[in-house]
Amino acid sequence: MRILVVGTGAREHAICKAIGGNAELYSIMSNKNPGIARISKYQIGSENDLEGVKKFAEENKIDIAVIGPEAPLEKGIVDALEKIGVGCVGPTMEAAKIETDKVFMRNLFENYKIDGSLVYKVFDNYDDISDFIDDFGKDVVIKPVGLTGGKGVKIMGEQLKDVEEAKKYSKEIIDTKMSGYASVVIEERALGEEFTVQAFVDGKNIVPMPAVQDHPYAFDDDKGPITGGMGSYSDKNGLLPFLDKESYDQSVKIMEDTVKAINMEVGPYRGFLYGQFMLGADGPKLIEYNARFGDPEAMNVLELLKTNFVDICEGIVDGNLKGAEFRDKATVCKYIVPNGYPGNAVPNQVIDVDEKRINEAGAQVYYAAVNEKDGKIYSSSSRALGLVSVGETIDEAEKLCENATKYVKGDIYHRRDVGTADLIQKRVKHVEDLKK
Numbered sequence: 292m293r294i295l296v297v298g299t300g301a302r303e304h305a306i307c308k309a310i311g312g313n314a315e316l317y318s319i320m321s322n323k324n325p326g327i328a329r330i331s332k333y334q335i336g337s338e339n340d341l342e343g344v345k346k347f348a349e350e351n352k353i354d355i356a357v358i359g360p361e362a363p364l365e366k367g368i369v370d371a372l373e374k375i376g377v378g379c380v381g382p383t384m385e386a387a388k389i390e391t392d393k394v395f396m397r398n399l400f401e402n403y404k405i406d407g408s409l410v411y412k413v414f415d416n417y418d419d420i421s422d423f424i425d426d427f428g429k430d431v432v433i434k435p436v437g438l439t440g441g442k443g444v445k446i447m448g449e450q451l452k453d454v455e456e457a458k459k460y461s462k463e464i465i466d467t468k469m470s471g472y473a474s475v476v477i478e479e480r481a482l483g484e485e486f487t488v489q490a491f492v493d494g495k496n497i498v499p500m501p502a503v504q505d506h507p508y509a510f511d512d513d514k515g516p517i518t519g520g521m522g523s524y525s526d527k528n529g530l531l532p533f534l535d536k537e538s539y540d541q542s543v544k545i546m547e548d549t550v551k552a553i554n555m556e557v558g559p560y561r562g563f564l565y566g567q568f569m570l571g572a573d574g575p576k577l578i579e580y581n582a583r584f585g586d587p588e589a590m591n592v593l594e595l596l597k598t599n600f601v602d603i604c605e606g607i608v609d610g611n612l613k614g615a616e617f618r619d620k621a622t623v624c625k626y627i628v629p630n631g632y633p634g635n636a637v638p639n640q641v642i643d644v645d646e647k648r649i650n651e652a653g654a655q656v657y658y659a660a661v662n663e664k665d666g667k668i669y670s671s672s673s674r675a676l677g678l679v680s681v682g683e684t685i686d687e688a689e690k691l692c693e694n695a696t697k698y699v700k701g702d703i704y705h706r707r708d709v710g711t712a713d714l715i716q717k718r719v720k721h722v723e724d725l726k727k
């Protein structure tokens with residue numbers, strides 16, 4: 292079996308590691324990720340260059356391609372590879388609209404009466420926006436319709452200080468055709484704690500994974516700008532300290548109903564499905580979907596996966612996914628990022644990673660946006676590497692992970708509070724207070 296992994300980051304490193312020695316591993320990445328390079332036959336190239344990916348797949352007689360990021364899914368990488376006989380773990384361009392087209396996603400919830408949606412409206416002119424925001428009377432979230440690399444969504448009360456800023460930003464999205472559409476989605480702002488449920492999907496069956504909580508803010512105590520995710524944790528029982536079984540099951544049901552609806556609307560969804568939910572007073576609400584694994588969340592769950600990942604990939608491609616087993620342990624992931632991230636990091640700085648001592652300290656290394664040259668690891672302006680520890684409790688995993696961070700040196704920082712008892716207690720109290 293020859294498997295090609297498309298993508299460059301820590302999520303793709305985790306996917307490659309999960310494939311391990313169970314297949315001949317190939318990869319296409321935009322720069323030399325040292326973790327992926329050492330275990331695969333790789334080509335440096337853009338994951339969005341569909342012709343380049345197809346040529347590499349043909350030359351190497353690839354059986355299955357696993358697509359890491361969303362951008363090539365939006366461009367139709369799966370449609371292109373399936374045409375030349377490569378089975379794909381990733382949805383077609385149409386099915387990927389669950390992530391790449393927010394109007395498609397919300398309309399699906401409305402048309403198929405799926406639970407857990409939010410009040411939303413789509414606009415293409417300023418006057419209607421202004422009236423809607425004035426009449427709504429509560430905080431809203433402003434979203435470009437398509438992909439913006441995680442930078443387009445702005446929330447009233449956070450990045451947008453008031454009604455006027457919300458209107459101005461909505462207008463900017465329409466006027467500049469941000470994300471390619473001259474329209475904007477305005478949703479009610481859901482309050483609560485965010486969590487992620489990911490699932491393997493084979494077109495009809497969905498196999499859910501343990502829930503994870505990511506930390507999007509750059510600095511401790513949820514301060515600073517929004518990032519791609521600074522770290523994440525999962526708990527021993529597959530739930531989270533603030534997320535009970537009933538709410539988890541409701542989230543999975545929402546994802547099952549969504550997969551059924553996608554099937555009816557545009558055909559089968561195959562690949563990984565990432566549901567981002569908010570848990571507040573009225574049960575889980577769907578904030579958005581990603582048509583791929585989460586980053587960092589992939590690292591938490593793949594670290595625990597007991598089932599052969601290659602069998603899972605085959606099951607997704609063949610439409611006969613059997614299930615997946617996970618170790619009953621907790622995990623903590625902490626991302627090490629360059630100082631100045633997000634937005635102002637100086638790239639090409641040497642980062643010294645003592646992998647041997649990190650492993651001895653009880654953590655695994657997953658390389659992200661770094662480049663290996665002449666045996667040295669260089670930073671970019673994005674996240675550098677994730678460290679992941681496993682423990683009987685979140686507390687145990689956190690201590691192992693935090694201790695391991697001292698073996699990474701350079702012009703870098705990380706959030707020290709991810710997975711700490713204090714922060715988790717705040718999360719639990721937040722949900723309890725909302726439910727009162």
Ligand code: GLY
Binds near residue numbers: 581584586587
């Ligand atoms: N953890 C955020 C994402 O994967 O999009």
